[in-house]
Amino acid sequence: MTEEIIIAGFGGQGVLSMGKILAYSGIMQDKEVSWMPSYGPEMRGGTANVTVILSDERISSPYLKMYDTAIILNQQSMDKFEKSVKPDGVLLYDPNGISHHPTRKDIKIYQIEGMKLAAEMGNKKIFNMVVLGAFLKIKPVIKLENVTDGLKKSLSERYHHLIPLNKEAIIKGLGSVSVYNVEEQAFHI
């Protein structure tokens, strides 16, 4: 199994930490992992993205052109990475703030109302965990208990009291994904 993922959005949306939690969860499941961020000015408010690879084998290039899954959280990233999804690959996005929806017909497209759901749960910061849950619904590459362990490892101890909330957000995400049909409209799965 090799899963090549790009997560892209605004700096501050938790893009890099979502990738880190996913990578740590992979380690908990005995996977080889790599986490390659875009770095520099992006970190200070512009766009940010991270490539995460989970694999049963030694990972060669941590930097890729095409991805099995693109998790897209803003319009700029949609413009940049929709074309980088492999045929039959997955594009998961939060429609919040997206004006030009994806149009490719050779990939599977899903929506998650991450921002909205996080707001409803009373903490916008868990937005990225809702999205992570949605990803795990579509691609169940990591078991939930390993994600919990990954959270423990990647969050410093002073944030450990937030783990139950994060878990709740992941579960929320698991149950809230909808398929987006390019010709018709979104519906829940």
Added chain:
Amino acid sequence: MSELKLMKGNEALAEAAIRAGVDAYFGYPITPQSEVIEHLMAERPEERTGMVVLQAESEIAAINMVYGAASTGKKAMTSSSSPGISLKLEGISYLAGAELPAVIVNVVRGGPGLGTIQPSQADYFQSVKGGGHGDFKLYVLAPASVQEMSDFVEDAFDIAFKYRAPVLILSDGLIGQMMEKVHLKDQQKRMTDEEVIEKYGSWAVTGKTDRERNIITSLDLDPEKMEVRVYKLLKKYDQMEKEDLRYEKISCDDAEYLFVAYGSSARIAQKAVSLARKKGIKAGLLRPITLFPYPKHQLFELADQVKGILSVELNTGQMVEDVQLAVQHKVPVEHFGRTGGIIHTPEEVLEALEDKVIINGCIGNHKTRESSIL
């Protein structure tokens, strides 16, 4: 028992320095390597091992602090990124001239000038062709993973003290910034002052006791003596070539085409090897782990087996000159690389192999480097 962690290359290197019992780190912030000093400062190494960590006023001061510490037989290191390494070169030349053991880390970014903060391998010439003034070389280790960022710290100090010579770890922004699994070694004890004096007292300046005084200097105004000094260095470099060359061969046994790449480019070229083999092209990869000494005999031999070679580098063509020298015109040697902070994709690398080596396939039919990118 080793500890398993997910870490950035820069953090893994810093943590390895503490665990290897390094005595001192002196540095100055610069992207993309600032995590090294940040991790060290956050870890309170003075409490963990007594390691001295100091943020210097400049890269120049930092390398000279390393020189001072190394003069006394202590294990000292510094790290920086390209423009900062340029500033350190005077000090590196002094370290080589004064025969001092030290470790310097370059997490390379794009240049020239202030350039960019994105990854690059444009400091190859600077690293292996001397870099500073005078007749000297650096032993250069090129890590290609976070694990090697960690492991090479101890390896580098072993070489530095074996030869009493500065050692460079040549990384780049990609290896420094990415996170991977890393097995961290157990904590080693730092040497005590008494142990340092016992082991290195024959040359280190630790205070003159009843022995002859020790002097650390790179100066000899008498040219006859200076020539002797330089030849002494040369002997070390010959010995390094014989005893401490490192490289890795990937899928080379049946290879008809060969990539040569180090560090981050080797990771990308490795993926290009598997893409090529899916297409039925028998590609292999030679990864030099030491850039000096260089696996030139291995390349010379592989040239009898393969039809063509592509040197893959994040620059406009530097290591390719050493590949060409090693291969001695036996087969065509071409270069492919993106520069300015752009990282080539495995697809691009494979395409370059097909265009430049497999189709062109003979000397005198080169595309220019620029036209092959644009």
Added chain:
Amino acid sequence: MDVLEIIKPENQVFCKTKLMTDATLSYCPGCGHGTVHNLTIEVIDEMAIAEDTIGVAPVGCSVLAYDFMNIDMTQAAHGRAPAIATAISRLWPNKYVFTYQGDGDLAAIGTAETLHACNRGENIVVIFVNNGIYGMTGGQMAPTTLCGMRTSTSPYGREIENMGSPLKITELVANLPGVFYATRQSVHTHKHARKAKKAIRKAFENTRLNKGVSFVEIVSNCNSGWKMTPLESNQWMVDNMFPIFPLGDIKVDAKLKKS
């Protein structure tokens, strides 16, 4: 006084300590460096700290200081002696670490290292020999060259408008909290040499007490660079250097003296 009279023991003011090697000094006859070397090494000898002393030699006329001082020494890149001393002192906190530097080394190319080592309050002694000129490279303008003074790179005299004013770096560093002791001395007469030795002794005592930087400037001559006889150069120093670089303590026991 003839030579025989001069070499009588009762007329002997300075003698070579056993901590000086037998190597012939590379300094021009009449230069102050030899005296400053001797005073420094006498203090180390008298305090019986040779085994625990590490010296850092500069680039400049005194680059070969390690040939003359029979102690462990390391030789610094131009201007970087305070950085090197910083590392040695941090790693060997019980050692006496001193730098021996000239004005070009300390106050031009090494200004950053000087200021920051002083600002951090490294536990080191800085011996700073200021003769207002680059001696070794053949008499070029130094940061401490006086206004109007002719050198090979200010052949018509140093002009303030183009070349700036002589840098009083000892006053500058004295204002930094890391500097415990800053003084300016000279060695052109017995009386002055004795005072200078006291200052150097105090500086090394401060290291023993872990007090931070002790900064001892020695205003000296460069008869070759100034193109004078040794005696003329000493007189010229008194007449011209001392008004700009007045002798005396600038900061003692972390307290600035009122000027």
